[in-house]
Amino acid sequence: xxxxxxxxxxxxxxxxxxxxxxETERKFCEMLEDFLxxxxxxxxxxxxxxxxxxxxxxxxxxxxxxxIETAIRISDGNIRIAAIEKILRLGQEQxxxxxxxxxxxxxxxxxxxxxxxxxxxxxxxLVDQERKLxxxxxxxxxxxxxxxxxxxxxxxxxxxxxLDISPDELMMIGNSLKSDIMPVLNLGGHGIHVPYHVTWExxxxxxxxxxxxxxxxxxxxxxxxxx
Amino acid sequence: xxxxxxxxxxxxxxxxxxxxxxETERKFCEMLEDFLxxxxxxxxxxxxxxxxxxxxxxxxxxxxxxxIETAIRISDGNIRIAAIEKILRLGQEQxxxxxxxxxxxxxxxxxxxxxxxxxxxxxxxLVDQERKLxxxxxxxxxxxxxxxxxxxxxxxxxxxxxLDISPDELMMIGNSLKSDIMPVLNLGGHGIHVPYHVTWExxxxxxxxxxxxxxxxxxxxxxxxxx
Numbered sequence: 001x002x003x004x005x006x007x008x009x010x011x012x013x014x015x016x017x018x019x020x021x022x023e024t025e026r027k028f029c030e031m032l033e034d035f036l037x038x039x040x041x042x043x044x045x046x047x048x049x050x051x052x053x054x055x056x057x058x059x060x061x062x063x064x065x066x067x068i069e070t071a072i073r074i075s076d077g078n079i080r081i082a083a084i085e086k087i088l089r090l091g092q093e094q095x096x097x098x099x100x101x102x103x104x105x106x107x108x109x110x111x112x113x114x115x116x117x118x119x120x121x122x123x124x125x126l127v128d129q130e131r132k133l134x135x136x137x138x139x140x141x142x143x144x145x146x147x148x149x150x151x152x153x154x155x156x157x158x159x160x161x162x163l164d165i166s167p168d169e170l171m172m173i174g175n176s177l178k179s180d181i182m183p184v185l186n187l188g189g190h191g192i193h194v195p196y197h198v199t200w201e202x203x204x205x206x207x208x209x210x211x212x213x214x215x216x217x218x219x220x221x222x223x224x225x226x227x
Numbered sequence: 228x229x230x231x232x233x234x235x236x237x238x239x240x241x242x243x244x245x246x247x248x249x250e251t252e253r254k255f256c257e258m259l260e261d262f263l264x265x266x267x268x269x270x271x272x273x274x275x276x277x278x279x280x281x282x283x284x285x286x287x288x289x290x291x292x293x294x295i296e297t298a299i300r301i302s303d304g305n306i307r308i309a310a311i312e313k314i315l316r317l318g319q320e321q322x323x324x325x326x327x328x329x330x331x332x333x334x335x336x337x338x339x340x341x342x343x344x345x346x347x348x349x350x351x352x353l354v355d356q357e358r359k360l361x362x363x364x365x366x367x368x369x370x371x372x373x374x375x376x377x378x379x380x381x382x383x384x385x386x387x388x389x390l391d392i393s394p395d396e397l398m399m400i401g402n403s404l405k406s407d408i409m410p411v412l413n414l415g416g417h418g419i420h421v422p423y424h425v426t427w428e429x430x431x432x433x434x435x436x437x438x439x440x441x442x443x444x445x446x447x448x449x450x451x452x453x454x
Contacts, residue, residue: 056354081304085304091292127376
């Protein structure tokens with residue numbers, strides 16, 4: 001069946017995101033190096049984040065809370081209050097960064113909009129994602145914005161039902177094999193993977209996908225070959 | 228025109244919510260009373276929350292971050308790390324509380340579902356609201372769930388467009404005049420106000436509404452008189 005709806009992931013697909021998290025994390029690890037080597041701080045933070053996902057979900061506020069929890073734990077309660085204050089400031093600063101579009105994104109949206117219904121399907125913090133969309137000036141290209149609490153098969157199933165299409169009428173484009181591509185392929189949809197140069201540890205998968213509905217391209221501009 | 232869609236607010240309309248925030252806040256104010264009288268702590272917290280809304284949005288994670296920021300500020304950095312740890316614990320505990328439905332809610336939804344499309348329209352934390360909906364076992368009654376970053380006129384306008392109805396085909400039922408009723412009336416929709424016994428300071432308005440599309444009832448069960 002023909003593709004009717006093209007869904008785009010947002011973070012690291014439409015605009016840069018992960019490098020900002022990594023930069024905040026780098027400053028966090030530096031702050032904590034009196035207690036643990038930086039790479040161990042980073043590992044501890046990831047463990048806290050993964051533990052906290054079921055309670056907090058994804059996104060910047062969750063990240064701030066997990067940094068605070070990690071700082072207290074690895075310092076055994078000896079971290080200074082000034083460091084907690086700095087974590088709040090780092091998070092708030094990150095929320096206020098400008099949005100930097102990935103090269104070619106606007107041309108791709110402009111080319112596809114007349115021929116498909118475009119939707120943005122992203123997980124993370126509701127307010128933060130809406131703010132980034134607004135700053136990006138891309139909102140006008142999308143017929144529908146879906147900010148999802150997670151991107152598992154059940155979540156995409158709900159999206160497909162809500163959009164009132166059959167799974168094979170959906171094409172998902174994103175940088176995460178785990179969150180954007182695999183669940184959609186499993187439901188019978190189509191996926192184009194556009195890798196980004198930084199991937200969060202939690203999103204990494206070792207997978208070679210060989211599937212009739214799957215493509216991998218180097219740059220977002222290359223998706224136009226298939227659409 | 229006849230009502231087609233009935234939208235329900237969730238917190239303090241379908242289930243208890245504000246008392247849990249007030250109980251967490253009470254414990255927070257107790258913790259801080261070495262620095263300020265409890266009622267002043269409460270006022271300082273409200274100020275922080277209002278300042279943080281544009282950055283954080285509404286909901287429990289925002290509340291946790293605002294409590295931490297307030298504790299640091301009013302203690303002039305002298306709050307103990309154990310208190311920060313306790314704020315994290317209080318927030319995490321609040322997230323895990325059972326959901327207590329307001330008396331009559333399920334009967335009302337059962338009676339209305341065959342005759343209208345029911346939607347849930349709530350603001351707050353995405354993950355926390357989805358978790359509460361799941362625990363409530365009410366998800367099956369709703370055709371559509373909208374978790375909004377705010378509930379101003381522009382947000383309801385988007386919802387109305389998205390639902391593909393005209394404003395006067397929408398009836399909103401909720402406990403907040405400011406967030407549930409007034410924006411919907413202003414757009415030309417209908418509203419039934421069902422007051423709750425506790426209201427967050429930030430939601431309080433001094434208003435007597437006299438409007439042909441407006442009703443106020445004492446209990447959610449009373450909405451059936453008008454529908």
